[in-house]
């Protein structure tokens with residue numbers, strides 16, 4: 001629709017009709033013609049609101065969406081189509097690895113390709129908007145939602161966030177793309193103690209330096225929507241925070257798209273204690289510039305009265321309604337309310353061979369080899385292999401946020417191994433349940449197949465596992481956290497492998513067999529007490545529909561693992577938060593002149609994590625040498641080269657992620673001991689050497705200074721280049 005037509009439509013709307021465009025309801029209001037009083041009654045809204053709401057969340061599927069849209073438009077006075085939005089975070093039907101795994105590919109271009117495929121599957125299934133990417137920086141593995149993030153580094157997160165937005169949105173072709181909604185704005189990942197929905201409190205400097213850039217990159221990449229976070233920012237919940245939503249997002253960053261709340265977040269302003277009732281909560285949100293009220297009756301039941309009482313300006317409603325109409329128009333919904341929805345195309349596209357092949361490749365690239373004491377890769381021949389553990393034949397490896405995926409599409413590790421090796425050389429036994437106790441699952445337990453069975457027989461399970469292991473040369477142990485112990489509302493204080501599984505590991509270990517541990521989790525687990533009990537460890541995350549195939553490819557050497565961690569694995573949960581780009585403190589352990597006791601350290605735990613940011617092993621080894629910088633003195637406006645040679649010292653081709661870090665020794669504020677400023681993936685044949693060149697200029701040296709200005713400062717710097725943040729070559733230079 002042309003702009004003047006859109007304006008005409010807009011001016012033809014009553015105030016009520018404009019308000020209805022700002023309401024988002026869940027699909028249960030629309031699934032049946034005769035909407036039960038249930039959801040309406042519970043939410044306290046009228047049928048008129050249901051008949052005129054602007055958007056729906058988490059209804060998807062071409063047939064269903066076409067039916068709902070058709071029914072809706074038949075009753076719509078102005079024929080304004082519904083917007084269909086959904087949580088399609090890392091896959092619709094082809095489920096890719098969780099974002100924390102995607103980050104470990106260090107391959108934004110590849111992830112953009114995934115998002116292009118995800119967008120196509122979603123568009124032909126009728127979705128218009130996805131509530132992704134989740135761009136929250138994370139430093140606390142106790143928080144269940146670290147699984148949705150690409151990790152602890154701001155720079156890396158910006159690259160992935162941009163790639164995801166561009167992948168999802170493409171050129172807005174109806175059956176190829178969907179609008180993206182970056183979330184959760186802002187800094188939800190800094191929830192205190194990693195406790196879900198908890199307080200966030202930090203300096204504006206830290207907010208701007210570490211947490212905001214990934215959201216800003218999404219906006220700069222053209223992201224159409226922003227979702228408010230549940231948490232407070234400087235004492236005011238994001239959903240009612242005018243400084244964050246208007247001063248920063250709209251005025252500073254120029255965001256002109258739609259702001260939507262997180263689930264029922266407007267009403268939570270009351271619990272937070274910045275509003276006494278729905279009416280006050282409504283006022284705070286609309287004045288903050290929040291456009292869509294997800295799943296409460298605040299906007300529908302209070303906006304009109306607030307205008308009539310002269311408490312808010314009508315223009316606020318006009319602006320929000322117009323932004324929603326513009327998004328619908330940009331998606332082409334006025335010309336075609338069904339956009340890309342096609343029952344026929346769904347059959348062609350969903351889980352098509354191309355997407356499945358890509359999922360297998362990406363999943364393999366996201367796996368991280370954490371330990372290998374000459375046990376991997378496993379020979380496909382002449383080896384008797386036992387696969388043991390509750391994740392050996394488990395389809396819940398798609399993770400918590402694959403809410404529209406089908407576990408029936410998953411190839412389990414057992415099935416994938418069976419495709420690779422002779423059945424006579426392969427046995428499987430579950431060994432034990434995933435958990436000792438499933439009551440934490442509550443009602444969710446019935447919703448998800450987390451691998452639990454009702455007819456468990458622990459003694460028999462263990463007996464079977466031991467006999468299978470006894471017959472083997474090598475045991476693959478598939479262990480991990482329950483997928484519902486991860487994701488939203490999945491915060492944990494004990495982040496080890498469940499005890500029932502550790503007991504199984506101890507029993508198998510007594511047999512003296514070689515053990516390869518494959519870990520399924522949505523977070524870094526504490527593995528400190530596991531390292532010396534096994535010979536190899538692969539961190540599998542929740543690897544998605546093709547996770548079984550990808551793991552089998554890596555376990556048997558068809559793929560040489562290249563994943564590198566984007567979130568530190570703590571030595572102990574007591575260390576948390578532990579992250580690579582920390583500040584030096586006034587008493588750094590490595591250089592302080594104070595006596596041993598009086599330094600910045602713990603009495604009972606090292607400062608370093610068990611596995612560092614950027615860490616990951618390969619089936620070969622790489623040697624770094626000859627780091628040189630083209631200038632000892634870098635002047636403003638100049639570019640300096642930092643070169644290093646890297647050699648494959650092994651017998652297998654491999655891909656290494658060469659990482660560039662910088663340290664600014666002295667600033668007007670303290671600066672991290674290291675900051676990732678670049679990386680390059682290089683593939684090397686056995687014995688091959690390559691030179692990798694990075695370019696460094698003023699841009700890489702900028703930060704939020706004492707006066708919160710984003711600029712560089714002169715002084716001494718260090719360049720670090722290596723295979724992970726804890727193992728680098730270094731060279732000094734001066735910036736003047």
Ligand code: GLC
Nearest residue numbers: 057058087131183262263488
């Ligand atoms: C949830 C999540 C958010 C999701 C939204 C809609 O509570 O916080 O990430 O997109 O609700 O399901």
